Amino acid sequence: MTVSSASKHYATRSGTVHALDRVSLQVREGEFLCILGPSGCGKSTLLWSMAGLHSLSNGEIRLGSDKIEKPHPEIAMIFQEANLLPWRNLENNIALPFELKRTRPDKARIAKLLQRVGLAGFEHKFPRELSGGMQQRASIVRSLAVNPSVLLMDEPFGALDAFTRDEMNLLIQEIWMETGKTIIFITHSIAEALFLADRIVVMSARPGRIQEIVDVDFPRPRPVSIQSTPEFIARVNDIKAMIDHRKA
Numbered sequence: 001m002t003v004s005s006a007s008k009h010y011a012t013r014s015g016t017v018h019a020l021d022r023v024s025l026q027v028r029e030g031e032f033l034c035i036l037g038p039s040g041c042g043k044s045t046l047l048w049s050m051a052g053l054h055s056l057s058n059g060e061i062r063l064g065s066d067k068i069e070k071p072h073p074e075i076a077m078i079f080q081e082a083n084l085l086p087w088r089n090l091e092n093n094i095a096l097p098f099e100l101k102r103t104r105p106d107k108a109r110i111a112k113l114l115q116r117v118g119l120a121g122f123e124h125k126f127p128r129e130l131s132g133g134m135q136q137r138a139s140i141v142r143s144l145a146v147n148p149s150v151l152l153m154d155e156p157f158g159a160l161d162a163f164t165r166d167e168m169n170l171l172i173q174e175i176w177m178e179t180g181k182t183i184i185f186i187t188h189s190i191a192e193a194l195f196l197a198d199r200i201v202v203m204s205a206r207p208g209r210i211q212e213i214v215d216v217d218f219p220r221p222r223p224v225s226i227q228s229t230p231e232f233i234a235r236v237n238d239i240k241a242m243i244d245h246r247k248a
């Protein structure tokens with residue numbers, strides 16, 4: 001995916017908000033890219049534009065030769081909230097993207113994915129009967145069921161408790177290693193970005209710009225315990241200093 005000089009202004013009652021300023025980025029096929037930055041730096045604006053859910057004021061985003069101006073079948077998005085429909089059971093929630101595309105749900109693929117994320121046997125449960133982590137796993141299945149090549153994740157685990165978040169980070173790492181999908185993942189957490197990413201895009205606050213792109217080369221699979229190693233902590237501090245320095 002290629003982002004070329006993407007800028008976004010929002011017109012509000014109190015004036016124009018300059019949310020993104022000439023952001024250019026080449027996302028490599030199959031990479032795990034994390035976007036890290038303070039609240040309000042335009043991370044969601046950038047991701048939503050990549051999903052074709054927001055239009056840019058200037059610049060363009062492409063997947064291969066396709067210009068992204070509306071949702072694209074190869075690009076799926078996962079939000080902070082699982083956004084399952086409360087009146088549908090899991091199976092019918094996962095079937096929704098197929099219904100929208102007027103195609104038949106790929107039952108074999110869905111069963112495999114449910115098994116993969118530990119939700120086999122829960123097909124007939126309703127969202128209220130599931131924990132937050134389980135709901136988010138279901139939303140991952142819903143996104144992967146249509147087999148997109150790019151998965152956009154907007155702080156998907158931000159609302160979960162620390163243990164569930166660790167579990168979900170391990171799961172998404174495994175899924176990424178197994179499927180080779182391109183994942184673009186927004187987070188506020190330096191540790192989460194370092195745990196997951198091949199590269200971290202550090203953004204600066206308004207107007208949102210790319211401050212720095214950091215390569216992360218810890219070998220995979222990365223265990224949760226890597227986060228307490230001196231090397232990991234040193235990298236967290238490096239990025240923290242980069243962000244603090246920018247504020248000064």
Ligand SMILES: Nc1ncnc2c1ncn2[C@@H]1O[C@H](COP(=O)(O)OP(=O)(O)OP(=O)(O)O)[C@@H](O)[C@H]1O
Pocket residue numbers: 010011012017018019037038039040041042043044045046206
């Ligand atoms: N629809 C909108 N109308 C007006 N201003 C908006 C709109 N959406 C976002 N903004 C503003 O644009 C800026 C960037 O917002 P955005 O949500 O992209 O940032 P973010 O980095 O994702 O923030 P957070 O981490 O808090 O979710 C913010 O100042 C926000 O208030």
